[in-house]
Amino acid sequence: MSSAEKTDKREHILVTAEELFAVKGFDGTSVRDIANQAGVNLAMISYYFGSKENLLKELIEFRFRSSVEALEERSNDQLQSPWEKIEWIIDFYVDRIVNNRRFHSIMSQEYNTDRSQDIKELITNIKMQNLERVKKIIADGQQLGVFRQIDVEMTLATLMGTITQVINTKNLYCALLRIDKTDEEGYRSQINQRLKIHLRSLFHAHLIGK
Amino acid sequence: MSSAEKTDKREHILVTAEELFAVKGFDGTSVRDIANQAGVNLAMISYYFGSKENLLKELIEFRFRSSVEALEERSNDQLQSPWEKIEWIIDFYVDRIVNNRRFHSIMSQEYNTDRSQDIKELITNIKMQNLERVKKIIADGQQLGVFRQIDVEMTLATLMGTITQVINTKNLYCALLRIDKTDEEGYRSQINQRLKIHLRSLFHAHLIGK
DNA sequence: CAAAACTAAACAAACGTTTAAACTAAACAA
DNA sequence: TTGTTTAGTTTAAACGTTTGTTTAGTTTTG
Numbered sequence: 001m002s003s004a005e006k007t008d009k010r011e012h013i014l015v016t017a018e019e020l021f022a023v024k025g026f027d028g029t030s031v032r033d034i035a036n037q038a039g040v041n042l043a044m045i046s047y048y049f050g051s052k053e054n055l056l057k058e059l060i061e062f063r064f065r066s067s068v069e070a071l072e073e074r075s076n077d078q079l080q081s082p083w084e085k086i087e088w089i090i091d092f093y094v095d096r097i098v099n100n101r102r103f104h105s106i107m108s109q110e111y112n113t114d115r116s117q118d119i120k121e122l123i124t125n126i127k128m129q130n131l132e133r134v135k136k137i138i139a140d141g142q143q144l145g146v147f148r149q150i151d152v153e154m155t156l157a158t159l160m161g162t163i164t165q166v167i168n169t170k171n172l173y174c175a176l177l178r179i180d181k182t183d184e185e186g187y188r189s190q191i192n193q194r195l196k197i198h199l200r201s202l203f204h205a206h207l208i209g210k
Numbered sequence: 211m212s213s214a215e216k217t218d219k220r221e222h223i224l225v226t227a228e229e230l231f232a233v234k235g236f237d238g239t240s241v242r243d244i245a246n247q248a249g250v251n252l253a254m255i256s257y258y259f260g261s262k263e264n265l266l267k268e269l270i271e272f273r274f275r276s277s278v279e280a281l282e283e284r285s286n287d288q289l290q291s292p293w294e295k296i297e298w299i300i301d302f303y304v305d306r307i308v309n310n311r312r313f314h315s316i317m318s319q320e321y322n323t324d325r326s327q328d329i330k331e332l333i334t335n336i337k338m339q340n341l342e343r344v345k346k347i348i349a350d351g352q353q354l355g356v357f358r359q360i361d362v363e364m365t366l367a368t369l370m371g372t373i374t375q376v377i378n379t380k381n382l383y384c385a386l387l388r389i390d391k392t393d394e395e396g397y398r399s400q401i402n403q404r405l406k407i408h409l410r411s412l413f414h415a416h417l418i419g420k
Numbered sequence: 421c422a423a424a425a426c427t428a429a430a431c432a433a434a435c436g437t438t439t440a441a442a443c444t445a446a447a448c449a450a
Numbered sequence: 451t452t453g454t455t456t457a458g459t460t461t462a463a464a465c466g467t468t469t470g471t472t473t474a475g476t477t478t479t480g
């Protein structure tokens with residue numbers, strides 16, 4: 001078996017586990033569930049990942065890695081105004097969370113759980129980086145006199161919380177917005193667009209005013 | 211044993227289970243965990259609640275019942291302006307979610323899980339009621355010409371999402387706002403105040419403008 | 421042929437739940 | 451005041467499953 005196919009098999013198990021964790025939770029998903037859904041032998045999960053908990057760790061590292069790659073791909077040249085930077089941040093987070101909504105649901109579930117300290121620290125570091133990035137943009141805008149004085153920490157909670165809320169209550173918003181539950185792609189694009197329009201308008205009023 | 215003491219014991223088990231579910235999740239908490247933490251015999255949980263899943267259902271009904279009572283206690287006379295009603299709504303949801311943050315964490319975790327259909331419908335109904343209440347207030351304000359045209363569904367996601375975000379990433383916000391993690395009461399009051407101030411300012415800019 | 425990949429079967433531990441017996445306290449009759 | 455009855459609690463032990471993981475052996479691959 002080639003190296004590429006081996007990696008594919010690992011990734012296939014990771015993605016399958018991700019789907020199940022998102023719907024049933026980590027503790028609600030058995031190793032046998034994952035093996036059956038992925039169509040691999042039960043023992044292969046221990047063979048590849050050592051343990052169920054280590055599978056979760058590798059999933060987190062896998063998604064964080066591709067998330068950093070996505071960040072590096074996007075051009076974010078420093079030639080924009082503070083408001084353009086906020087628009088860029090909104091688009092970036094909406095795209096990232098909506099496109100990785102299964103993984104994001106897992107993170108929402110697992111962050112409060114006292115599973116392992118290093119997983120928690122990993123997530124905290126990412127969140128802190130997010131905060132510092134937004135904090136700097138808002139501080140710059142305030143120094144230039146284009147942004148008002150606002151509560152930066154709570155504003156970040158609004159940004160992340162609004163997106164997370166829509167993602168984590170999918171059933172509700174499918175009913176509200178009259179989207180077919182089974183139409184994953186339609187849901188994704190509709191949610192994506194409405195979130196961006198709403199957040200831009202909200203943050204413009206909040207930061208700049210009329 | 212008196213009827214009051216019997217109720218106390220049931221409630222004691224419910225509240226203990228609530229704490230554990232919030233931290234470890236429903237599937238991450240064993241019936242033995244609950245029995246040990248509550249200081250009761252293992253079999254008492256089956257004796258009182260029949261099953262673990264039924265314990266969760268009774269917990270949900272218990273909290274929803276006291277939540278409805280809290281709503282009825284608050285005077286909400288119809289003599290206010292649309293903006294005063296929004297301020298009332300903000301205060302109400304912040305108080306309710308912050309005061310019942312453990313239960314709210316459980317609801318966040320369990321809503322996505324495909325555990326039982328009637329639990330999901332119960333929560334969906336509550337959320338729909340919330341939405342309709344806010345929708346009506348905003349529609350009234352728009353008809354009076356004091357509120358702008360905004361995306362009502364997304365605005366509700368912002369209200370609930372902001373509060374939920376702060377509650378569900380407690381560790382992060384304790385670090386950010388320099389609150390002692392073990393000081394539950396201090397955390398609660400600080401979060402409560404900052405959320406209200408932020409949301410009032412945010413929604414004022416969003417709905418009314420400068 | 422040696423290393424890697426894969427499998428069916430088995431492992432001990434933990435799980436939710438049930439059992440049958442013991443205990444408690446109030447109700448009743450003598 | 452007695453002893454007995456009754457229904458509601460409480461208990462330790464056991465039930466049959468399911469859990470995550472390992473074993474020992476087979477197949478596949480370079």
